[in-house]
Amino acid sequence: MELKIEAILAEKAGKACKELFGELPAEKQLQIQPTRKDFKGDYTLVVFPLTRLAGKSPEQTAEAIGEQLQKDCSFINSYNVVKGFLNLELTGAFWKDSFEKIFSREDYGFQAAAGDELPYLVEYSSPNTNKPLHLGHIRNNLIGYSVASILKANGHNVVKTNIVNDRGIHICKSMLAWQKWANGETPDSAGMKGDLLVGNYYVRFDKEFKKQVAGMLEQGMSEEEAGKKAPLMAEAQQMLKDWEAGKPEVLNLWEKMNSWVYKGFDETYRRLGVDFDKIYYESETYKHGRELVEKALKEKVLFTKENGSVWVDLRDEGLDEKLLLRADGTAVYMTQDLGTAVQRYEDNNGFESHIYVVGNEQNYHFQVLKIVLKKMGFDWSDKLYHLSYGMVELPEGKMKSREGTVVDADDLMDEMIKTARDMSEELGKLDGYTDQEKKKIYTQIGMGALKYFILKIDPRKNMTFNPRESVDFNGNTGPFIQYTHARIKSVLRKAREQGLSWEAEAGSGYGEPVALLDKEKELVKILLNFREVVSEAGLQFSPALIANYCYELVKEYNQFYHDHTILGEKDELQRKFRLRLSELTGRVINTGMGLLGIEVPDRM
RNA sequence: GGCUCCAUAGUUCAAUGGAUAGAAUAGCGGUUUCCUAAACCGUAGAUCCAGGUUCGAUUCCUGGUGGAGCUACCA
Numbered sequence: 001m002e003l004k005i006e007a008i009l010a011e012k013a014g015k016a017c018k019e020l021f022g023e024l025p026a027e028k029q030l031q032i033q034p035t036r037k038d039f040k041g042d043y044t045l046v047v048f049p050l051t052r053l054a055g056k057s058p059e060q061t062a063e064a065i066g067e068q069l070q071k072d073c074s075f076i077n078s079y080n081v082v083k084g085f086l087n088l089e090l091t092g093a094f095w096k097d098s099f100e101k102i103f104s105r106e107d108y109g110f111q112a113a114a115g116d117e118l119p120y121l122v123e124y125s126s127p128n129t130n131k132p133l134h135l136g137h138i139r140n141n142l143i144g145y146s147v148a149s150i151l152k153a154n155g156h157n158v159v160k161t162n163i164v165n166d167r168g169i170h171i172c173k174s175m176l177a178w179q180k181w182a183n184g185e186t187p188d189s190a191g192m193k194g195d196l197l198v199g200n201y202y203v204r205f206d207k208e209f210k211k212q213v214a215g216m217l218e219q220g221m222s223e224e225e226a227g228k229k230a231p232l233m234a235e236a237q238q239m240l241k242d243w244e245a246g247k248p249e250v251l252n253l254w255e256k257m258n259s260w261v262y263k264g265f266d267e268t269y270r271r272l273g274v275d276f277d278k279i280y281y282e283s284e285t286y287k288h289g290r291e292l293v294e295k296a297l298k299e300k301v302l303f304t305k306e307n308g309s310v311w312v313d314l315r316d317e318g319l320d321e322k323l324l325l326r327a328d329g330t331a332v333y334m335t336q337d338l339g340t341a342v343q344r345y346e347d348n349n350g351f352e353s354h355i356y357v358v359g360n361e362q363n364y365h366f367q368v369l370k371i372v373l374k375k376m377g378f379d380w381s382d383k384l385y386h387l388s389y390g391m392v393e394l395p396e397g398k399m400k401s402r403e404g405t406v407v408d409a410d411d412l413m414d415e416m417i418k419t420a421r422d423m424s425e426e427l428g429k430l431d432g433y434t435d436q437e438k439k440k441i442y443t444q445i446g447m448g449a450l451k452y453f454i455l456k457i458d459p460r461k462n463m464t465f466n467p468r469e470s471v472d473f474n475g476n477t478g479p480f481i482q483y484t485h486a487r488i489k490s491v492l493r494k495a496r497e498q499g500l501s502w503e504a505e506a507g508s509g510y511g512e513p514v515a516l517l518d519k520e521k522e523l524v525k526i527l528l529n530f531r532e533v534v535s536e537a538g539l540q541f542s543p544a545l546i547a548n549y550c551y552e553l554v555k556e557y558n559q560f561y562h563d564h565t566i567l568g569e570k571d572e573l574q575r576k577f578r579l580r581l582s583e584l585t586g587r588v589i590n591t592g593m594g595l596l597g598i599e600v601p602d603r604m
Numbered sequence: 605g606g607c608u609c610c611a612u613a614g615u616u617c618a619a620u621g622g623a624u625a626g627a628a629u630a631g632c633g634g635u636u637u638c639c640u641a642a643a644c645c646g647u648a649g650a651u652c653c654a655g656g657u658u659c660g661a662u663u664c665c666u667g668g669u670g671g672a673g674c675u676a677c678c679a
Contacts (some may be wrong), residue, residue: 028623031622033620037626038623046622048660051659082625083623084660085623098618121634165679169678170678325676326677330679363673364608364675365674365679388609391673398672423642427640428641429640436657445642457617460609460610461617462609462673464616466616471631474628476627479642480628483642486640494639496677544617551628558643559643561643562644562645565638604642
């Protein structure tokens with residue numbers, strides 16, 4: 001169990017204060033942070049908060065604490081004071097020892113599992129079965145999968161879950177359009193992925209519906225009225241009622257079309273590299289939701305309006321009234337989500353937390369969901385957490401399906417992999433590999449570029465997806481990181497070919513500690529931080545922290561690699577150390593990128 | 605109208621209330637007889653506005669301005 005260096009130093013500084021000034025400062029008064037690049041030192045104590053306690057100027061306070069610390073701690077080499085900042089420099093032996101400790105850990109970065117803990121549920125993806133997945137879904141899936149991986153790395157039990165929105169008026173629209181205009185077309189007959197085919201009929205419905213409305217407007221009807229009374233809409237609504245009533249023809253059609261969609265989704269999920277432990281279907285959970293609503297209605301938690309629709313009054317909470325069942329008795333989105341939440345709680349005998357990876361346009365929905373559950377008597381609704389991620393926009397603005405500006409998930413993946421192939425062929429580094437090996441590497445690079453491009457951004461923020469920039473493989477990109485990994489692997493391969501070894505010899509220790517060069521020390525520092533970054537990413541549900549860490553690590557390694565030779569180093573201890581440094585860097589890149597769902601090739 | 609979120613180089617992104625606000629990309633200029641140049645180095649360029657709290661504010665508070673989202677018997 002490695003202790004955070006900052007925590008150790010803070011504790012020591014606290015002791016020093018007690019000795020010097022007779023009082024132990026509060027924890028938050030002891031601020032230890034990495035020393036900024038332009039100053040000499042490794043860690044810095046900010047002494048401003050301590051000046052009152054010391055009754056001295058910042059400089060005097062820092063000086064006194066520095067002197068005391070150096071006396072007490074053998075691993076502090078020297079200190080210096082700049083204004084109110086006490087910069088501490090640790091000894092080379094300290095860094096060396098710390099490095100060897102983490103180097104010898106096979107699973108460095110992971111926290112041992114806490115066996116009996118209740119699971120963390122992570123819901124992500126949540127597709128509608130009426131159209132194929134697009135760029136927005138990609139962000140959702142990547143964040144969800146990565147957050148689940150990060151939580152696991154922090155020792156939590158994780159259940160990856162998905163709610164498939166497989167019923168509702170939107171599904172009926174595509175069914176209706178297929179019935180009317182498809183002439184029995186199937187994915188096989190059309191040679192098309194099932195989700196794409198169904199999506200086309202959803203679009204077709206919208207087009208025909210608009211035509212009807214336009215016609216009715218010409219006859220002098222208001223837009224709102226026309227929208228409600230258009231015959232196509234009425235047919236779709238009737239179909240939804242028939243579906244809830246269990247009418248066989250409707251159910252058969254529904255099952256047939258959904259099965260096409262699932263086949264298409266499975267393919268997309270497989271390519272994205274995401275999976276689920278348990279999938280829920282709205283067509284099953286909505287009933288549970290309706291029962292909950294009916295029960296709550298009896299308990300007078302909810303109320304009925306004169307047309308028979310069921311509502312919850314949230315005005316006491318500063319919100320509005322919210323519909324839970326339509327006048328015709330059919331369920332809405334909220335009804336289903338209530339049922340799903342309760343069912344999941346029961347299925348897992350409770351949970352530690354339930355994280356919903358859902359777009360920020362649904363902030364209101366989740367606010368309501370939590371309150372309604374609480375009103376219904378489910379105290380655990382506090383454990384629901386909406387990981388509200390921002391929208392993906394294109395440089396031209398929002399994606400609009402009607403205007404054909406939606407970026408299709410499959411198309412995008414194809415495009416990225418194709419770019420990776422073109423670029424690799426141009427560089428010619430994979431000459432001599434079989435087509436299958438090449439294809440695998442192109443896929444890894446293309447997908448790595450896509451995933452990293454999306455995950456490096458703070459999930460909570462809206463992001464702009466610029467297709468041109470996304471296929472740029474230089475700079476802060478996935479391929480840049482993958483490239484460094486491949487380079488490290490190449491060095492290690494060569495070292496092995498030359499019969500070199502760099503593992504510690506049993507019992508002999510590592511010999512006299514060699515003095516660390518600046519670049520080596522910086523690299524060690526960053527490597528030592530990894531565990532802490534994984535922990536923080538778990539607390540914040542933020543893959544971006546891992547992504548940015550990997551980039552920082554790789555950048556530092558590339559500088560080290562550029563400035564110092566590894567295999568050409570004459571001093572044996574030094575050479576072995578650099579090989580170990582390279583190996584661990586490679587391992588950490590592999591682990592870190594793995595937490596983002598990104599594979600790193602051994603050569604590229 | 606109400607509620608929520610956002611605003612940082614030309615552009616895309618960073619920065620637990622701490623020192624001279626970091627990167628990438630685009631621009632300009634360099635580095636390869638040597639472990640993978642998808643690399644490395646140099647140069648130039650930014651905190652929306654006005655107040656407030658603080659020893660110290662990109663960060664916290666108030667008020668503006670600009671943008672996004674929600675406020676559906678859609679999901």
